[in-house]
Amino acid sequence: MSISRDDVTYIAHLARLGLSEEEISHFQGQLESILEYVDKLKTLDVSRVEPMTHVLDLKNVYRKDSVVPSLDPQSVLKIAPAAQGQFYKVPKVIE
Amino acid sequence: MNLHTLTALELRSRLDCGSVKPQDILTDLRSRYEAVEKKVMAFARPPSFEYRDTAVAGGALKGIPVVIKDNICSQGDRTECCSRILEGFVAPYDATVVDKLKKSGASIMGKANMDEFAFGSSCETSCFHPTKNPWDLDCVPGGSSGGSCACVAADEAIAALGSDTGGSIRQPASLCGVVGMKPTYGRVSRYGLVAFASSLDQIGPITKDVRDNALVLGVIAGHDDHDATSVDTSVPDYLSQMQKDIRGMRVAIPKEYFVEGMDPEVRHAMMEAKAKLESLGARFGEVSLPHTGYAVAVYYIIATAEASSNLARFDGVQYGARQMAASKDESALIGMYKETRDKGFGAEAKRRLILGTYVLSSGYYDAYYLRASRVRRLIKEDFDKVFREYDVVLTPTSPTPAFKIGEKMDDPLSMYLSDIYTISVNLAGVPAISVPCGLTRSGLPIGMQVIGRPFGETDLYRVAFHYEQSTSWHKQKPKL
């Protein structure tokens, strides 16, 4: 599996990681060798095996539709990097 | 008085008869902390030694101080997962395990150091400092619950909680010579545990001996309405049920775990442990877990994929240190995301986020994530099959004793392979315990792992308890 710099740049953008040129080169090599290692999975024929997301045999776990008290907004807003009144504040979102 | 050297149950009997007060234990732990913490550096932040009584009538841990890993939320305290990106995050709520500990009367002393977001097997990726192995300060304590294990091993704590996604309780427990349990997936609520890989994570106790471990698990286990993956089955009385002897218990040795390249001292310790268990009446047989060789690959796909999604929320919007980008190439918002995450995450976290994002991305999902989810089923079926004939599986916990600090830091694959014996257990969702079973010639602990069937924690405690009773490894202490 060969991984290009562009691949790493694209993935880093998807993951919202601002990597330096150096980091990109570094991760490019490491990602390549890790993927080479995990490629061993391709030697198995799993076409008839159902994927497994949950190890437990649980199903239909619900919650009752009854209201539980909410948080005091100040308990979370006090640690916000930026707030205005009772709003969280972020750099302008352009639509 | 050396209260800090005692176990929780030993302390409890002193508390019960009134010869010791809860504050005495904390005061004693304070002096121990002051004496050894500089060397071990097991804590993320200085703990609190003030006693607060939170017990609801007759709590099982009344007066016992417990340390929790820095990825478990406790209301009003910093929970930073030893990552810069969570700097200043104060949880406005208690994790279910913390709530249960408080109600049982335990005092939450503080938070233990860990690999950043539990990404690591050495405790070196903490943004604060690396923790040292109390048995050899040049060595790692293992990880990611390295701080939790080191503080118990160094008698800086009576008991601790860790979390285990691929071996993060058992491997450091083994390297530090303490007892660490990864319960069955669904046995302990994950509510309030900062998620690494949701389908693999479990919280478990780290203690000085098996009895304490059973005591703490009894407190934290059980169904929780806040965790849809916690299972609604009753919690056995582990402490009394583990008394039953192990005569006739069927113990499997998987041949795939005892291969060339295993550290000879580890192999030797395992053979001795096997002989000991046989002398206690256990019956051994060799089995095959044929998909063992794929476990690390499956794990690094599934765990990083889930992590890439779980850690997306750390973006500088609601908490943590926000960074703005200097460059104007992108919108200020995207710049903020990237800069915050670039400055906030360490190298190992970035590496895993890149890998996890890659294996889910368009065009690669089927080849990696989906395929890994299929192989995961095969790994679980391997265990199902073995447990039809055997009660437990015995393996080493780690292929080697503690390694030197820095030794594997930039060799991710070799670091990942140090979890080779523990990872399958998380993929299969079964419980496993690591118990001290020897010391190397250079004086480093060796641990053995006992794996059980789903919700078979009692079996694990039985084997571990009777083994412990007939050996003295758990009584060995590091010289600090």
Add this chain to the structure above:
Amino acid sequence: MNYEPVIGLEVHVQLKTATKAFCGCANVFGTRENTNICPVCLGLPGSLPVLNEKALKAAMKVALALGCQVRSFTKFDRKNYYYPDLPKNFQISQYDMPFSEHGSLDICLEGGIRHIRIKRVHLEEDAGKLIHPEEGAESLVDYNRAGTPLLEIVSEPDMHSPDEAYAYLTDLKLILQYLDISDCDMEKGSLRCDANVSLRPAGTTGLGVKSELKNMNSFRAVRLALEYEIKRQEAELSDGRSVVQETRLWNEKKQMTLPMRSKEEAHDYRYFPEPDLPPFVISASEIEEAKQGLPELPKEKRSRFIASFGFSDKDAATLSATRALADFFEACLKLYDKPKKIAHWLIGPVSFQMNSRGQDIGGLRLTPASLIELIDLVEAGKISQLAAKEVLQEMLESGKPAGKIVEEKNLSQVSDAGSLSSVIEEVIAANKKSVDDFRAGKENAVMFLVGQVMRLSKGKANPKTAREMLIERLKS
């Protein structure tokens, strides 16, 4: 060349459960910002979702009402993307196993009935709300809405004109209202609609390059945006240019669609199964039970009104235009067994009052019992139709019962000859021409004279008695 538009609609509906989809925070609109929040809907580290049982139940009702097949096995997935209104930077949604699919909705148009296929209906969580103040370089985030249960209803591209899209939305909204699972208020955002539209040469079956239209705040806006976009695409194609696949926002002020300003990137949502939520298995008996529990839907109700009461299509449609009005009608019917009379009142004077007050039936100070009391007074000849309208007006203003108003305002109909004869004499004296016309054989002239009697008596005269007395007097 002639082009045929191809339109598909994606409707999002907020379910009106008591709590949010995955946590116990109240699901309410209009409270102060960031007050209905908890670790789960804020996506705080360590929090975990647990599904609200009511949300799936309500969602199932919609699916069944739209004739969808409900899956016996369904699961949730994570849709990963970064946006400040999305606390976890992923949305819990459904990807490859939506809980229901393959439904349809028949819409009535001038040209007949059109069958619109519904591709899928799935359950997900809503995002928070972003506010963009005019001034400053920042946006503000309110997470009250984050985690609200949201249904996504996706149609196949089966519509071919803005009118069809409008009719689909109207009919869909009516069904949702009948099911009583959402406020369906576009202004409050509890119902939202995005549209995909492309053109193809008339008579062909392929699909052209589509644009995705967003930011329409009413059904009217959806229609206008589609009309605009169809013209725009037509112009592009006619001029030999091609349509670019893009998202365009409807600009209400400029009455046009404009491409989004933000750089659009290829979607790579990295869906994968939500590990925090075990799957859901829905049994055939549960589906059957839910089907049995469905209320009568608008189409069925209309047919029944026509068949049972002999209403016209138009009257049946008007009476079933909202579930509240239909329920009101049926409640009246229990008290008073004259469906046509009740329909006449509801479609006439009551609808007039609703329109002029801008309220629906529930907003009027009117109960089935109070309306029947009024109708009774008219039918018994106690008050005239004209007076009745005044009484209705007064009932809605004061909330007093009809009988009391008639008494207070002295609106009882006058039928005794003594009181009427002086009025009749006065009318005859003042309208010589009509009197002559009548005597010359123009029988219709009497209607005018009756009208004058009604006017002079301020509506209190019984028109039937007045007419009889007039004819008798004029023929004598």
